[in-house]
Amino acid sequence: MSLKSCLLAGVFAACLLSTTASAQDAATVAAAEALRDKALSDNIAFDFTREITTRFGPRPAGSKSEQDAAAWAADWMRANGFQNVRIESFPLVGWERGEESIEIVGAHAQKLIGGALGHSIATPAGGIEAEVVRVESIEDIQAAPAGSLSGKIVYVDPGQMVADRQGSGYGPRSRIRTQGPKAAADQGATAFVIRSVGSDHDRMPHTGTTGYHDGKVPLPSFSLAAPDADQLNRLIEMGQPVRLKLSSTARTYETHSQNVIGDITGATRPDEVIVLGSHLDSWDIGTGAFDDAAGGGITIAAAKIIAEAGRPARTIRVILYGSEEVNQPVSHGNGGGAYVRGIGEAIEKHIVAGESDLGADNVYAVGLPVGTLNSDFAKIAYRVLAPLNIEEGGEERFGGADVGPLARGGVPVFGLKQDATRYFDLHHTANDTLDKIDPAQLRQNVAAWTALVKLIADSDVDFRAIAAAQTGSAREE
Numbered sequence: 001m002s003l004k005s006c007l008l009a010g011v012f013a014a015c016l017l018s019t020t021a022s023a024q025d026a027a028t029v030a031a032a033e034a035l036r037d038k039a040l041s042d043n044i045a046f047d048f049t050r051e052i053t054t055r056f057g058p059r060p061a062g063s064k065s066e067q068d069a070a071a072w073a074a075d076w077m078r079a080n081g082f083q084n085v086r087i088e089s090f091p092l093v094g095w096e097r098g099e100e101s102i103e104i105v106g107a108h109a110q111k112l113i114g115g116a117l118g119h120s121i122a123t124p125a126g127g128i129e130a131e132v133v134r135v136e137s138i139e140d141i142q143a144a145p146a147g148s149l150s151g152k153i154v155y156v157d158p159g160q161m162v163a164d165r166q167g168s169g170y171g172p173r174s175r176i177r178t179q180g181p182k183a184a185a186d187q188g189a190t191a192f193v194i195r196s197v198g199s200d201h202d203r204m205p206h207t208g209t210t211g212y213h214d215g216k217v218p219l220p221s222f223s224l225a226a227p228d229a230d231q232l233n234r235l236i237e238m239g240q241p242v243r244l245k246l247s248s249t250a251r252t253y254e255t256h257s258q259n260v261i262g263d264i265t266g267a268t269r270p271d272e273v274i275v276l277g278s279h280l281d282s283w284d285i286g287t288g289a290f291d292d293a294a295g296g297g298i299t300i301a302a303a304k305i306i307a308e309a310g311r312p313a314r315t316i317r318v319i320l321y322g323s324e325e326v327n328q329p330v331s332h333g334n335g336g337g338a339y340v341r342g343i344g345e346a347i348e349k350h351i352v353a354g355e356s357d358l359g360a361d362n363v364y365a366v367g368l369p370v371g372t373l374n375s376d377f378a379k380i381a382y383r384v385l386a387p388l389n390i391e392e393g394g395e396e397r398f399g400g401a402d403v404g405p406l407a408r409g410g411v412p413v414f415g416l417k418q419d420a421t422r423y424f425d426l427h428h429t430a431n432d433t434l435d436k437i438d439p440a441q442l443r444q445n446v447a448a449w450t451a452l453v454k455l456i457a458d459s460d461v462d463f464r465a466i467a468a469a470q471t472g473s474a475r476e477e
Contacts, residue, residue, distance in 0.1 A: 031309065073280065081264075097115070102222060130243065258322045276355075278296040297442070371463075
């Protein structure tokens with residue numbers, strides 16, 4: 001039955017699953033399996049990650065090191081067979097940390113280990129000194145009695161994040177990091193401090209972006225390393241007022257960031273684009289190996305391995321996004337948004353997108369685009385990925401910070417879900433360095449991406465139509 005006949009018959013969803021999610025031929029499946037196995041002995045991803053982190057070190061969004069890394073990555077792509085390589089710039093508010101300190105003053109005076117949150121404003125010259133008020137949530141700040149936080153330093157401790165494979169504790173805590181300073185400012189607080197958003201117990205603070213509100217970050221904002229948060233808690237629990245002194249010379253400046261884009265042009269359907277995303281920027285206190293040079297290495301390696309075996313049917317587009325790590329005022333944006341604005345109506349030719357941005361440890365599950373879970377394509381994908389110990393991971397809807405704007409624009413997304421048990425020990429800290437990457441686990445990532453993308457690139461599956469069919473079917477029900 002033709003697609004038109006399906007529509008006329010009112011069985012759109014069933015027809016689509018039978019006509020556009022059909023199994024690949026045996027040769028395509030065999031090719032995906034062969035490339036999967038080849039990737040397990042390939043070192044492209046580690047070599048790329050090593051080069052980026054060694055040559056350029058930290059790559060804060062909008063910094064010269066991020067811009068230089070982008071130029072180098074574009075040259076690398078050109079030299080390694082990518083086509084249409086380009087750097088697309090967009091305006092950005094950059095941020096420099098400057099000098100900073102946190103200390104307890106008065107009784108029990110002592111230095112603490114902490115750091116400014118990204119895009120925090122500076123303290124006044126000489127710092128801020130005030131009594132600490134501890135709370136557990138944004139809601140606690142909002143519910144505080146009128147005037148009780150005025151002139152105080154609000155310290156939020158939602159409890160230590162516990163490591164798990166999904167990184168499930170991160171989202172609620174990152175909301176406090178981005179929204180908490182505004183809530184504290186609304187109550188008259190003079191500064192904001194949060195327990196580091198991470199699962200480690202090292203004496204290293206986690207940075208990470210805070211949020212813009214009405215075009216500005218409202219308060220000087222800091223994080224405390226976990227042992228120092230514990231120390232502050234014990235002093236507060238003694239029942240006497242605790243005073244902190246905070247100092248920061250952080251500043252913002254106008255600059256630009258950029259996306260680095262390179263294609264493996266499709267042989268027979270070049271207008272059908274598969275996006276493989278990661279981000280090139282990092283925080284300033286580590287070298288961003290886990291977050292996210294490894295993601296660039298993984299996606300670049302997968303595309304290159306596929307291309308070396310012959311051009312795929314569809315175009316594979318690798319994007320190293322700029323400025324993923326930092327929030328921006330509404331007049332600016334990040335790389336994911338800039339890319340979508342730049343392609344305009346061509347977004348309709350983007351058939352699927354995926355993002356690697358959760359470190360370099362093993363992929364344990366695959367999330368497939370909406371509507372495909374019971375398709376022949378899914379059955380083949382699960383079978384090809386099973387030797388890598390990758391299980392079924394349900395539907396993928398969001399895709400990640402970088403490809404999220406594509407998803408919101410109607411592009412289906414997939415997700416190769418990495419084990420995040422170690423990730424939140426390392427990310428946004430000085431510990432995010434190359435030595436933390438296990439090359440064998442990195443190769444497993446590349447093998448998974450290579451196999452799945454090969455299946456997608458040489459299939460005729462219309463993920464957009466399948467998602468639309470499912471949405472329409474759900475409405476009818």
